[in-house]
Amino acid sequence: DTAVSQTPKYLVTQMGNDKSIKCEQNLGHDTMYWYKQDSKKFLKIMFSYNNKELIINETVPNRFSPKSPDKAHLNLHINSLELGDSAVYFCASSRSGWGDTEAFFGQGTRLTVV
């Protein structure tokens, strides 16, 4: 069984569109994250939720809106997509929200905005 699963794996869309990426974890973890990895492989945290509560909200355009309906799910909605949003987006989860335990990653969503 996949521990952290995100869908879709690939997403190609036009500028200006709105899209969502879904993430689910079956590990029973309290904390979930969204990361963006750019072409230079740099992983940058976007959001973190602990037990459905937002605990990290980095400087991310407000076109990006996370939603956590329960602690096993963290979805990412992106409005008015721009070319610069093209990247790989990773969902992750961890047992602890302090960042001091292993993070388990989903397989990533490669977003291409054309």
Next chain:
Amino acid sequence: QKEVEQNSGPLSVPEGAIASLNCTYSDRGSQSFFWYRQYSGKSPELIMFIYSNGDKEDGRFTAQLNKASQYVSLLIRDSQPSDSATYLCAVNRGNYQLIWGAGTKLIIKP
């Protein structure tokens, strides 16, 4: 200065040799340190973590932490072609998040 710095590489090491990967961090209050491996097109996966000064060994991997000098390293003994990947260093400052380095690309040549 970046909070977590790694040499981007690529670092080329012959098969069977020791690969040495280094990472420096800027925040002296950092508490825990992680090494992740990421194969091309895949997601990061944890190799080792270390909290205390000194060495920590796990199979062919050894993590070394020196808080006074603010560096953490990863040694891979008996390097195999399957070790070829990007290695990401991540540092926790105890404030809910990990700070990631940009990664070092390691190539093991048969």
